[in-house]
Amino acid sequence: MNSFTVFFIISLFILPTFSAQRNRHGRGHHVGTSNHNYRDALSKSILFFEGQRSGKLPSNQRMTWRKASGLSDGSAANVDLVGGYYDAGDNVKFGFPMAFTTTMLSWSVLEFGGLMKNELQNAKEAIKWATDYLLKATAHPNTIYVQVGDANKDHACWERPEDMDTPRTVLKIDSSNPGSDVAAETAAALASASLVFRNSDRSYSRILLNRAISVFDFADKHRGAYSNGLKSFVCPFYCSYSGYQDELLWGAAWLHKATKNPRYLDYIQTNGQTLGADESDNTFGWDNKHVGARILLSKEFLVQNVKSLHDYKGHADNFICSLIPGSPFSSTQYTPGGLLFKMSDANMQYVTSSSFLLLTYAKYLTFSREYVNCGGVTITPKKLRSIAKRQVDYLLGDNPEKMSYMVGYGSRYPKHIHHRGSSLPSVASHPGKIQCSSGFAALTSSAPNPNVLVGAVVGGPDAHDQFGDQRNDYEQSEPATYINAPLVGSLAYLAHSFGQL
Template sequence: MAQALSTTALLLNVSLLLVMLLFFSNNVLGMKQHHNKKQATQNYRDALSKSILFFEGQRSGKLPANQRMKWRRDSGLSDGSAMHVDLVGGYYDAGDNVKFGFPMAFTTTMLSWSVIEFGGMMKGELQHAKDAIRWATDYLLKATAHPNTIYVQVGDANSDHACWERPEDMDTPRTVLKIDPQNPGSDVAAETAAALAAASIVFRRSDPSYSKLLLKTSIKVFDFADKFRGPYSNSLKSFVCPFYCSYSGYQDELLWGAAWLHRATKNPKYLYYIKLNGQTLGADESDNTFGWDNKHVGARILLSKAYLVQNVKELHDYKGHADNFICSIIPGASFSSTQYTRGGLLFKMGDSNMQYVTSTSFLLVTYAKYLTFSSQTVSCAGTVVTAKKLRSIAKRQVDYLLGENPMRMSYMVGYGSKYPKRIHHRGSSLPSISSHPARIACHAGFSVLGSMAPNPNLLVGAVVGGPDAQDRFPDLRSDYEQSEPATYINAPLVGALAYLAHSSGQI
């Protein structure tokens, strides 16, 4: 009887223990699920898809059969004819109808870098990203087809900005601008070399012959940039300024271009070039703004990979240069020199600030990848900053962009329930060809510019310039500083979104 009781008690205890374990595990699982849900409040996969789709809305030239942005039509089909060259294709940089080679090349480099670092995480979006890159590189190959000559712009920006018309209707001069030995442009040439070199890595496996063509052209273009030195805005000032003046000079592009050729070719001559010229080209300057004009920070991060991942010891200093940039942007730190809004947005300037948010976010997740590989951290005045910290800062910036901000607004068109409806973009703001086949003349469109009506065509995925220093955004079409999208805003965001979509288990 006593033995039977003890056996029963034992069974009861075991049963009770199992119930407790089950209860505990369910609660832990629930907590874990809740924690994961809290971590991924945004649909990064959807944002990634849309950020790439945006580029189809910026296409110039003969649109392909698989064009997904259906309200767009062919445009600029005679581009280059004024100089008897074929310059059809490429991208309009922002909300106008000019093809500026400088920001287009930077866009291409950043799209390529996004794919190089995070393409393996993109799954079904990878091909779309490669299509976006190829649309640009096909054009850049045309622009660099003639020896010691690069065609760097199609369209007269002053005439173009005096009109508000669809790219399909444009009748402003399609002025063709070029650089050559007599009128050098080391900045735009070296950026073009960087774009072609980076893209050659993207297509190395999927299209080897195209990759070799890109790399061969890149080498020639870089040699031209280095041999005939000077900023392109000297000789082309009346056409490219104030739109895309080379304010930072051309030294940063030469370092950036050499860094990409070093990565793409593994040729020791580029390592030697970087070692020999790095300091004079500004390797250790404290200009911690990365964008279409200044590439110093990007070059530092890129070259730090050669040291951290490939163990190229000669580039040890670039880890220190990259760390200096990282320390400058840590929010709330005594050693930080970067301004943040009360809502938490990195703020560099009022005009198209979101470009610096996306480029910095990309650099953060990319550098975090290199640090993780090499099991290293960043030391900022004695404070250790980990790769995890860098990723959390990048995530916070992207989350703000996607809607976690005082305005509760996504700054990506078509993402979320509230986003900019009146973006500064001609094609998006005017009726499409299918709904209004008749031509809309140059000045006829200006009635739309000041209108409060939403844009009839959704430029899905477009990221606008963003809010001001007080986190305010008026959503006015006439406010180009805050409401205009641009290819170079989206390009680095593609990589950051791919990382976040993958790390949160969405892709």
């Protein structure tokens, strides 16, 4: 019996679906009904990653309008950097968000993979597409290749990845030009993925974990933000605005979880405060990992009973209290239609990441029969789940626009997403090369995208719940891997809760 089977059995007891009842088919389901097919949304949220693949595509590629691309990536530096993911609607491989995407996909599987049924294998393949690349990027000691492509020149073109002829510039960090943020996030990605593959591919899992250990050591020993040395290339795209301390805490938390080596617990206890464990920065995403680290470490206290990490329960509670509408410590803005709103640019990434953390923390609290105290107001795990469900339901169509913000899900969804490959004719329908500048006709066209990037979740509506579905509005209309990654876990939980899995 593998760990996912064991987890599935245990989950029936520690993932209560509010109050379950038996239907006439004998399956437990959520009291009440849902308008949404979470299982369908789960399948599509994972399928999306195939549309973002770089490199030589496998024979079982399901997003068939995409073809091989970036087959000489890394050659400019005499290294093999073929593979990995394009981050969003462009053709650059940014290592920082790719690593975060990988960590969140892995966390989704670790918490809710036992509920995914047939989608578990697809989720693991999505993770492995990233980790195979991250192993290449970290193959040389004390060096990490953190980007392929010149983002400024890439953004000056509108072309399919299969056609791209912009410079495939290779950027790296090393001991003289450190990048603790991207290095520690890469370590987190490799460590979390090692847990995903521990039972199904033990040798691959060992390779991932050994690499994670050495990459984290490099991140900690050679400290600095990667955007200091690479500013002209990585800013304003993926600048390290929050510094690198959050990634060191996050990376150490994942290595503690993956290795059980006491050195990482010692590291967290010794350095946690200086690395910002109790800061009130309650935004979790590709740049700032503090909240994720707090939730992850709270599990050690709540579930594993590691008493020395007691404070992380309080740190996690502070984040939860900041999210709860009407709580004494609420500091989160919501749109009139009820969507959590952090910023106008790709806001949906904060919706999906926060929803995942709510469901995950609810699971830990349920296991330990705990709750959250917000200034005397008791917040139950059930309340956390209901808030998360409301956010996911809004994303899937329960909103003033009556629009699903996941492409291909529901009857009405964005048709003009800001995505080069989706907006240009496929290689199959237009074999001839589409030149750099001639592709801009597609950017400004009012026609729907010819290729449906199934499962892509776009940046989403503005603070007033309005969405224009304009291709040139990248803030609202561009999808990204790190928007989808945490949503995978939430959808698996909800599909299970409503008896769809």
